[in-house]
Amino acid sequence: MSKIYYTDEHEWLKVEGDVATVGITNHAQEQLGDLVFVELPQVGTKLEQGDDGIVVESVKAASDVYAPASGEVTEINSALEAEAALVNASAEGDGWLYKMKLSNPDELNELLDADGYQKLIG
Amino acid sequence: MKTTPLHSLHCDAGAKMGVFSGFDMPLFYPLGVMKEHLHTRASAGLFDISHMVHIAIFGESAATLVEKLCPYHASQQNVGTGRYTFMLNPDGGIIDDLIVTRLAEDRFLIVANAGCAEKDLAHISAVSAGWKAKVVVLPRGFVALQGPQAEAVLASHFDVEDMAFMSAKEPQEGWLISRSGYTGEDGFEIAMPVDECAAFAKALVDDERVEWIGLGARDSLRLEAGLPLYGQDLEMDISPHEAGLLWAIPKDIRTGGSYIGAQPLADAVAEGRKRMRVGLLPEGRPVRGGTSLKNEAGETIGEVTSGGFGPSLDAPLALALVQVDAADDPIFADMRGKLIPMKRTKLPFVPHTYKR
Numbered sequence: 143m144s145k146i147y148y149t150d151e152h153e154w155l156k157v158e159g160d161v162a163t164v165g166i167t168n169h170a171q172e173q174l175g176d177l178v179f180v181e182l183p184q185v186g187t188k189l190e191q192g193d194d195g196i197v198v199e200s201v202k203a204a205s206d207v208y209a210p211a212s213g214e215v216t217e218i219n220s221a222l223e224a225e226a227a228l229v230n231a232s233a234e235g236d237g238w239l240y241k242m243k244l245s246n247p248d249e250l251n252e253l254l255d256a257d258g259y260q261k262l263i264g
Numbered sequence: 265m266k267t268t269p270l271h272s273l274h275c276d277a278g279a280k281m282g283v284f285s286g287f288d289m290p291l292f293y294p295l296g297v298m299k300e301h302l303h304t305r306a307s308a309g310l311f312d313i314s315h316m317v318h319i320a321i322f323g324e325s326a327a328t329l330v331e332k333l334c335p336y337h338a339s340q341q342n343v344g345t346g347r348y349t350f351m352l353n354p355d356g357g358i359i360d361d362l363i364v365t366r367l368a369e370d371r372f373l374i375v376a377n378a379g380c381a382e383k384d385l386a387h388i389s390a391v392s393a394g395w396k397a398k399v400v401v402l403p404r405g406f407v408a409l410q411g412p413q414a415e416a417v418l419a420s421h422f423d424v425e426d427m428a429f430m431s432a433k434e435p436q437e438g439w440l441i442s443r444s445g446y447t448g449e450d451g452f453e454i455a456m457p458v459d460e461c462a463a464f465a466k467a468l469v470d471d472e473r474v475e476w477i478g479l480g481a482r483d484s485l486r487l488e489a490g491l492p493l494y495g496q497d498l499e500m501d502i503s504p505h506e507a508g509l510l511w512a513i514p515k516d517i518r519t520g521g522s523y524i525g526a527q528p529l530a531d532a533v534a535e536g537r538k539r540m541r542v543g544l545l546p547e548g549r550p551v552r553g554g555t556s557l558k559n560e561a562g563e564t565i566g567e568v569t570s571g572g573f574g575p576s577l578d579a580p581l582a583l584a585l586v587q588v589d590a591a592d593d594p595i596f597a598d599m600r601g602k603l604i605p606m607k608r609t610k611l612p613f614v615p616h617t618y619k620r
Contacts, residue, residue, distance in 0.1 A: 176298040
């Protein structure tokens with residue numbers, strides 16, 4: 143069983159057990175336009191909820207992606223190193239950014255569900 | 265927020281809009297920045313540039329007033345030609361970069377940047393007080409049609425095949441066509457009365473060779489062409505010499521003249537510049553404006569003024585202002601402590617294809 147959460151900074155997390163897959167939402171990629179570079183964290187990096195350091199770059203601008211929850215990075219989507227546009231093609235699928243082992247699953251209670259996020263973006 | 269005469273056309277075309285210089289402008293259309301950019305270089309792109317400001321200067325003293333305001337020989341400028349120039353402040357810094365077109369012996373048109381309009385007009389008004397010249401802002405719709413197919417597309421509306429780069433003509437009342445642009449491509453900029461703009465733009469974009477192009481691709485195109493943008497690469501405290509724009513000032517008035525800013529410019533030319541504009545290729549990732557540049561010893565030697573990704577170059581690229589004595593040594597961009605090697609390269613990044 144997996145559950146999907148959203149943040150008001152336009153990230154999504156798919157949680158299975160204590161592992162979350164993190165990405166930016168389809169709405170976010172539409173707003174950013176064509177991505178040309180994604181700066182991913184290193185495996186093993188310990189993130190606190192709200193940390194920056196992950197950057198998605200469109201042709202024109204760089205945007206921070208904040209850690210939606212605290213935990214340790216366990217895997218990164220290395221396909222994005224060659225093909226950042228994968229995020230545009232499939233933001234909430236093949237264009238995921240990284241996976242993390244959650245250190246404080248209670249943080250998830252503060253996040254939005256699909257309906258809440260849909261309301262946020264209108 | 266201000267809108268242009270083409271605002272509803274952008275919305276109908278599905279543009280993602282954003283604020284630029286107080287105007288709600290199209291950033292990109294459903295085609296996306298990457299394809300818009302490549303389409304402009306391959307065929308023809310249509311840009312709404314109606315946010316730019318048209319300032320007419322006319323009257324007996326118009327030419328000498330322009331010579332006071334801008335460092336070039338306006339009184340020797342041929343009628344029907346435009347010129348890239350700038351206005352300098354008394355310290356020799358750049359107030360704004362401009363295209364000045366001579367439309368008649370006693371009539372000039374300045375096209376200025378939207379973000380500089382207020383200070384430009386204040387400056388021009390102050391300088392022109394007491395001169396036999398009038399300064400009037402013209403309400404205009406303004407579009408740029410750029411790319412290798414621009415001539416063929418525009419030729420079905422106007423007789424433009426014989427126009428050379430930087431030539432200009434007024435085909436009818438209130439209209440002005442010049443063979444110019446800010447993409448490095450051949451192309452045209454067309455000004456017209458506000459109420460005629462939407463119908464004309466629609467006619468252009470209905471041509472299958474033409475796509476709407478937003479500000480995102482406008483920026484990546486001008487960056488590849490090595491063209492500076494005021495507010496990023498040019499500022500009040502940057503001299504033409506530092507900006508690499510000395511070419512726009514005739515040789516005989518680089519050492520002195522009657523234009524505003526002549527003495528500081530002459531001094532700067534005599535002393536030599538300490539900073540210079542360079543083109544850099546960041547290794548692996550884009551580096552944005554405002555990023556600090558370091559030498560191998562870790563000392564700050566400059567700053568990126570514009571940076572992004574060049575779709576035609578298929579690589580990240582940047583314009584920077586660096587210390588002259590450090591410009592030939594290895595340069596690194598400091599991205600939050602991570603050092604990105606920056607390879608110095610010749611400008612423009614992508615060759616210009618102007619019709620000379």
